[in-house]
Amino acid sequence: MPIHEKSLIRPENLVEHEHLVIEGVDVSGHWSTFIEGRSITDYNEAMQEEIAALPGGENIHRCWQCGSCTNACTVNAVNPEFNPRYWIYLIRLGMEEELLRDKDIIWQCVSCNKCTYACPRDVVPEAVMKATAHWLELKGHTPKSNSTIFDEGFASQVIKTGKIEDGLVLRDYFKATGQSLTQPWLVAMVTGLIKRFPVTYLMKLGIATVFPDKTRKWSKSRAAITEYVEECEAANRKALGLDAKGTH
Amino acid sequence: MSKPVLIIGGGPAGLSAAHALAAAGRKSILVEKEDRLGGAPILSGYAKLVPSHEWAKDAIGAMVTRVYPNPNVDVRLNTSVQKFDGTPGNFVATLKDGTQIEAETAIMATGFTHFDSINKPEWGFGTYPDVVTTTQVEQMISSGKGVRCPSDGRVPDRVAILLCVGSRDRQIGREWCSKICCTVSANIAMEIREELPNTNVYIYYMDIRTFGLYEGEFYWESQEKYKVKYIKARIAEVTSDGKRLLVKGEDTLIKRPVSIPFDMVVHAVGMDPNVDNMTLSSVFDVKLNRWGYIDRANTYTTLAQTSRPGVYVCGSASGPETIDDSIAQGHAAAMAAMTFQNAKVTEAAE
DSSP: OOOTTGGGSOGGGEEOOSSOEETTEEOOGGGGOEEOOOOBOOOOHHHHHHHHTSTTOTTGGGOOOOOHHHHHOHHHHHOTTOOHHHHHHHHHHTOHHHHHHTHHHHTTOOOOOHHHHHOTTOOOHHHHHHHHHHHHHHTTSSOOOHHHHHHHHHHHHHHHHSSOOHHHHHHHHHHHTTOOSOOHHHHHHHHHHHHHSOHHHHHHHHHHHHSOOOOTTOHHHHHHHHHHHHHHHHHHHHHTTOOSSOOO | OOOOEEEEOOSHHHHHHHHHHHHTTOOEEEEOSSSSSSOHHHHTTOOBOTTTOOBHHHHHHHHHHTTSSBTTEEEEOSOOEEEEEEETTEEEEEETTSOEEEESEEEEOOOEEEOOGGGOGGGOBTTBTTEEEHHHHHHHHHTTSOSOOTTTOOOOSEEEEEEEETSSBGGGTBOSOOSSHHHHHHHHHHHHHHHOTTOEEEEEESSOOOOTTHIIIIIIHHHHTTOOEEEEOOEEEEEEOSSSEEEEEEETTTTEEEEEEESEEEEEEOEEEOTTHHHHHHHHTOOBOTTSSBOOSOSSSSTTBOSSTTEEEOGGGGSOOOHHHHHHHHHHHHHHHHTTTTSOOOOOOO
């Protein structure tokens, strides 16, 4: 007999054997429809430890599931699937598979920090969301988000020269994310600038674009920052049991 | 000179009452049915007590030594009261060996009985050796042997503590909260994590009732310092897959059934009325309340009064009680006994 309420069951839990004979009876096709159990059969203690080891995840073990964070959440108000309380629980129990179902929305946290102020146990859910998104990236579950790509470009310029050049930040960002440089809003902004700015200022801007400015005597600072960043990244990767170096 | 006060039971409440009377210069006779004083914390081999973290044998031991020996306290071990006659001010108690004792008043500090987990067979006690009670874990710790699986002596990788075993359960007629088990379980969980840092401890709960100041020191501390995990689920069944125990229930926060392997399951057993309460009720002619504990006549004006004038009750004889509150009630009962002659006899409020 076919199962009528299949819509209530997760599709991956419906198992059908194309060819199956049980005790001489042919139950191929829909005759052999089975439903996999939905019981949770184990906890994975490593998961909480991994996320707790990343910056921002330190207080996750304090959570007592009151739901203040989700109730306060800006994103939850528009998307009920965005539920920090629930994800914290999944992480604490080590239910990786369940967490991965939501991997494409976890990064949508807007860091308004309303949860941080609502939380009675100082879990700092906003930071936990950041650590979780970071964990998903490091584990290779999600590609780098656009905001991460932007941050990386921004930071790499600062580390390299001690300064940023706005035009270069934008160009690098659009290139890395495969977006066209001739964005209508950007064209409009640049045209507006050209129309309104004094000529000498525009010339300075032009020179700076071709020869980006540098902070003098930056090399020592650069070396120190680079060393620190590498140390942090290596520690994060080690906490997750990944190689010290390498890309995800 | 007035007659002595008869105290029945040598646990924290009885010891406290005896000490209070002795300190005030009053004589008392302390009757204990076991061969030593100390009550449940000593007889059941408790480890470190809530909330002071002192070892039971030190903390309760100190209570014992201040009344035994003590010229004002006449301790009678290995005996019990068989008959209790007379009127307030002129009671006569007959002990097991026929000795008769005259007493002005009596204080019942007769305590409780640990819930017997056999009465919840679905949770595996008596079926699987690695299902134990909080009392057994206390003994593992206090004996210095450490927390080990009874089946083969191995260190457990994962321990589940089930709360409300024999409490808050209409199915088995236990319609009370035993008050202490949440805090005791949090304390035990911390002691397990302290001894065995690689052992993960999970507490399955319906509500957490680590009341008052226990919140921070036991509930929060167990989570924040010792990483004990609390799961909101009343366990349906404890079985075995042949190797490890399987704890089955519904994780209410994710609306999913769980069936998790554990090495050791600990029942946080509740406080039943003393199994002797029916006998005590008939010997002393005091009423029991609907749950089977010794009834108090009044909540506010005469704290320790039973239904029989001149007979007082303190500690867990009248309901689940903490050690420190039992001690306070022992003092209250002593005060009631000492002021007996001045007190008007208050009718029991029905």
